[in-house]
Structures are given as structure tokens and as C-alpha cells.
Amino acid sequence: MVVEINLLEQKEKRNILPYLVVAFFAFFLLTLAIVFNTQKSNLVEEAVRLDEQIVQVQAEQESFTTSSGGEGSGREELKTSLEQLKGTIVPTVPVVEGLVSLLPERGFFESFALTGTYEITVNVRFDSIQEAAKYTNILLQQSFISDVELAGVETDVVDNTEDLYDYQPRYIASYYIVLEESTLATVGVSTQ
Structure with missing residues (x-):
């Protein structure tokens, strides 16, 4: 029987578990950052679009108020003519x-x-x-x-065909x- 003795030190196996955990968390954080960044850019685009719509609606509202300024006097004329008509109601x-x-x-x-x-x-x-x-x-x-x-x-x-006594x-x-x-x-x- 031969006995083998190895006098060289055996290399210890590296524990890669901490590296895997750190890599997993780094990948997770990178993915979260990408998702949050895209959500933020979508929300910013939507806010810009809504701001443009608000400006457009305000412009339309201003055009309606300026054009209805003439209608306001027309409405007043209609009210006065209605009051005059109420005064001349025939029973x-x-x-x-x-x-x-x-x-x-x-x-x-x-x-x-x-x-x-x-x-x-x-x-x-x-x-x-x-x-x-x-x-x-x-x-x-x-x-x-x-x-x-x-x-x-x-x-x-x-009509001649009707009854004469009718x-x-x-x-x-x-x-x-x-x-x-x-x-x-x-x-x-x-x-x-």
C-alpha cells in the first residue's frame, strides 16, 4: 500500500455567493432605475401635452369670451324686447x-x-x-x-249625395x- 501525501496546500474554493448576491442587487437596481426613468419621461411628456391642451383651451375660451361680448349686448336687447312683449300680452x-x-x-x-x-x-x-x-x-x-x-x-x-235634411x-x-x-x-x- 502506498500512501500519498500531498504536501502542497490545496487552494480554497472561492465563495462566489456574495458576488452573485451583489451582482443580483446591482442588476435589480439598474432595472429599477431604467423603469423609473422611462416612467418619469412618459409622465413628463404627458404633462407637457396636457399643458399644451390647457393653453389651447384657454385660447379658445378667450376667443369665445371676446366674441360673446357682442352677444351680451344682443342678450340684453332680447331681454328688453321680451319685457316689452310681456307688457303687450293680449289676453x-x-x-x-x-x-x-x-x-x-x-x-x-x-x-x-x-x-x-x-x-x-x-x-x-x-x-x-x-x-x-x-x-x-x-x-x-x-x-x-x-x-x-x-x-x-x-x-x-x-255634396248632392248627402241627405237633404242633413x-x-x-x-x-x-x-x-x-x-x-x-x-x-x-x-x-x-x-x-
Whole structure:
């Protein structure tokens, strides 16, 4: 048996674990620095873009305020004209009720339109031409009406196939009526 004796020192194996841990932490820190740097640059770009949008919106807002400066006076004009119109409101419901109460038994309105502040155009159906004349005379006697003009009377064509005993209005009278402003404002509508 041979015994071998090695008198040379054996080299110790280096412990690379601390180097690996340091390298891992260095790589981790480098990766974190890169990620944070890209996030920071993205946020800076977004902030710059938002600042540009803010400047653009402020410029648009200034252009709207300068252009609406003329509209402000227009709005004031509209408000004053609205107040004037409120002062000249015609009480149409009492006027219509007054005009309807003066109609003969079988007369009725076909149309009613305000053509001016105190001007009315009315189409009325009657059974006879005499009823249209009587209605005109009655309208002229009313205190809330200053002028009445019979614009025309048309004959409604009756179908020959209808029953002869079927009683239908046959005349359409068109009236132009001017209301009395002072009477409407103080007294209102009252039929005589």
C-alpha cells in the first residue's frame, strides 16, 4: 500500500455567493432605475401635452369670451324686447271666449290667428249669409273691438249625395278684427 501525501496546500474554493448576491442587487437596481426613468419621461411628456391642451383651451375660451361680448349686448336687447312683449300680452282666451259667445247657435270658428299685437284674423262657418252679416254687426258694437272688416264670404260646396235634411254650415266668412288696446288693458273682455 502506498500512501500519498500531498504536501502542497490545496487552494480554497472561492465563495462566489456574495458576488452573485451583489451582482443580483446591482442588476435589480439598474432595472429599477431604467423603469423609473422611462416612467418619469412618459409622465413628463404627458404633462407637457396636457399643458399644451390647457393653453389651447384657454385660447379658445378667450376667443369665445371676446366674441360673446357682442352677444351680451344682443342678450340684453332680447331681454328688453321680451319685457316689452310681456307688457303687450293680449289676453287671447277671454277674447276667443267673447267672440265665441257672440256666434249664432250653429256658427263655429274654422280658424283663429293673431296677425299682429292687437289684430286677429278669424274664419267662421255660418248656415246663412244673414248670420254672417248679423255677426259682423254684433262685433262692431263690442267695446273690446275697435274695427271689424269682413274680408270675404265663401260658399262651401255641398255634396248632392248627402241627405237633404242633413243641416250643415254652408258659408265661410273671413274677418279681420282690430282689438281695442285700452279696453283690454283696463276692463278686459265683456260682451254687451
